[in-house]
Amino acid sequence: MSLTPLAERMQSIKPSPTFAAAGRVKVLRAEGRDIIDFTLGEPDFDTPDHIKAAAIAAIQNGETKYTPVDGTAALKKAICEKLKKQNGLDYAPEEISVGSGGKQTIYNALTATVNAGDEVIIPAPYWVSYPDIVLLAGGKPVFVPLSAAGGFKITPEMLRAAITPRTKWVIINSPSNPCGAAYTPAELQALVDELKKHPHVMIMSDDLYEHVVYDDFKFTNVVMLEPALKPRTLVVNGVSKAYAMTGWRLGYGAGPKWLIDAMRNLQSQVTSNPCSISQAAAIAALSGDHTVVRERTHEFQARRDATAKWLNEIPGVACHVPEGSFYLFPSVEKFIGMCTPEGEQLTDDGAVTMYLLDAAGVAVVMGSAFGMPGFVRISYATSLEKLEEGCQRMKTALGALKSANGGKCAA
Numbered sequence: 001m002s003l004t005p006l007a008e009r010m011q012s013i014k015p016s017p018t019f020a021a022a023g024r025v026k027v028l029r030a031e032g033r034d035i036i037d038f039t040l041g042e043p044d045f046d047t048p049d050h051i052k053a054a055a056i057a058a059i060q061n062g063e064t065k066y067t068p069v070d071g072t073a074a075l076k077k078a079i080c081e082k083l084k085k086q087n088g089l090d091y092a093p094e095e096i097s098v099g100s101g102g103k104q105t106i107y108n109a110l111t112a113t114v115n116a117g118d119e120v121i122i123p124a125p126y127w128v129s130y131p132d133i134v135l136l137a138g139g140k141p142v143f144v145p146l147s148a149a150g151g152f153k154i155t156p157e158m159l160r161a162a163i164t165p166r167t168k169w170v171i172i173n174s175p176s177n178p179c180g181a182a183y184t185p186a187e188l189q190a191l192v193d194e195l196k197k198h199p200h201v202m203i204m205s206d207d208l209y210e211h212v213v214y215d216d217f218k219f220t221n222v223v224m225l226e227p228a229l230k231p232r233t234l235v236v237n238g239v240s241k242a243y244a245m246t247g248w249r250l251g252y253g254a255g256p257k258w259l260i261d262a263m264r265n266l267q268s269q270v271t272s273n274p275c276s277i278s279q280a281a282a283i284a285a286l287s288g289d290h291t292v293v294r295e296r297t298h299e300f301q302a303r304r305d306a307t308a309k310w311l312n313e314i315p316g317v318a319c320h321v322p323e324g325s326f327y328l329f330p331s332v333e334k335f336i337g338m339c340t341p342e343g344e345q346l347t348d349d350g351a352v353t354m355y356l357l358d359a360a361g362v363a364v365v366m367g368s369a370f371g372m373p374g375f376v377r378i379s380y381a382t383s384l385e386k387l388e389e390g391c392q393r394m395k396t397a398l399g400a401l402k403s404a405n406g407g408k409c410a411a
């Protein structure tokens with residue numbers, strides 16, 4: 001018998017490891033430690049002024065009451081227009097679901113569709129919440145391990161090997177959190193061709209980082225390439241990452257009406273509508289001027305280039321340069337098994353992460369949290385100065401590690 005009255009389903013999930021890592025930074029800083037924080041999963045920029053102004057106007061206009069459960073008509077219209085203008089996609093308002101973040105949208109969709117034992121294909125490394133949401137729904141996450149050499153991208157062959165008659169969904173997150181990989185139209189087309197052979201499989205296209213792509217990369221998703229997949233795809237997006245609005249909690253999905261209806265029913269019993277003021281702000285974000293978004297992407301690109309260079313200059317670190325998002329995902333495999341100056345052996349990427357925190361005062365998130373041991377995630381949503389200093393500190397700390405003698409560390 002369990003020791004507490006908690007439901008069994010709570011045993012299948014853990015707190016979000018990225019929130020936990022950020023929490024540890026706060027505690028250490030409160031103790032007076034000088035920590036450079038590379039754990040952040042949000043832009044370091046502020047929400048643009050025209051978006052804040054729309055929110056203030058909404059408050060002053062009395063837009064402070066319940067709205068329709070899955071979004072106001074005005075916001076749904078703005079989302080449909082965004083999908084048409086930026087993605088060439090035709091969606092009707094009744095095919096749009098607005099929730100309190102992309103996270104709630106994903107939760108709603110999986111909870112509304114996954115039965116006990118249903119499989120959800122999740123390429124690894126993955127965003128931390130996918131497996132836990134699947135587990136909460138009683139489903140089975142099926143991980144497909146990807147490699148840095150393959151650009152952290154799933155191939156049609158890997159996808160085919162993972163699909164079974166129990167597959168309910170495959171999740172495609174491009175650009176990716178945690179590794180930044182984004183699929184070119186040709187790479188995505190190859191996946192589309194495979195998916196067309198498996199009509200029972202639904203596709204979740206997590207496009208949260210759509211606007212954070214570099215070097216003139218052309219963002220695409222599966223429905224943009226193949227309209228025939230539209231009836232079984234949920235396109236997930238939101239305002240958090242593109243418009244520096246993580247705290248506003250506003251995300252949305254575009255998909256078949258039967259799914260959107262079910263998601264609304266679920267949301268109506270859980271949270272009701274997303275914040276009315278955030279909805280007004282999101283209209284301004286989606287339909288307003290995008291100059292600031294482009295400028296920020298430029299800034300992110302400069303940081304990606306510089307940080308990847310600094311990381312690759314650290315002997316033993318190997319960092320793939322990805323197409324988008326604001327994360328780098330270098331390998332720290334070479335340091336596993338090595339000894340700290342205090343004589344402790346680094347047994348895994350978690351130990352490397354703790355060592356970097358203790359010895360260098362640099363906080364990163366271990367790759368295991370994203371289903372990819374041997375790596376760490378570095379968010380470059382911080383200033384170039386901090387990125388340079390953090391890389392320098394990591395170089396010094398990692399350079400102080402010694403090889404184990406006969407597999408053992410001596411103090």
Ligand SMILES: Cc1ncc(COP(=O)(O)O)c(C=O)c1O
Pocket residue numbers: 041100101102103104127173176177206208237238239240246249250251
């Ligand atoms: C890949 C991915 N999808 C979805 C989300 C959810 O974002 P939000 O709930 O803030 O819209 C995140 C946030 O970190 C993410 O990285």
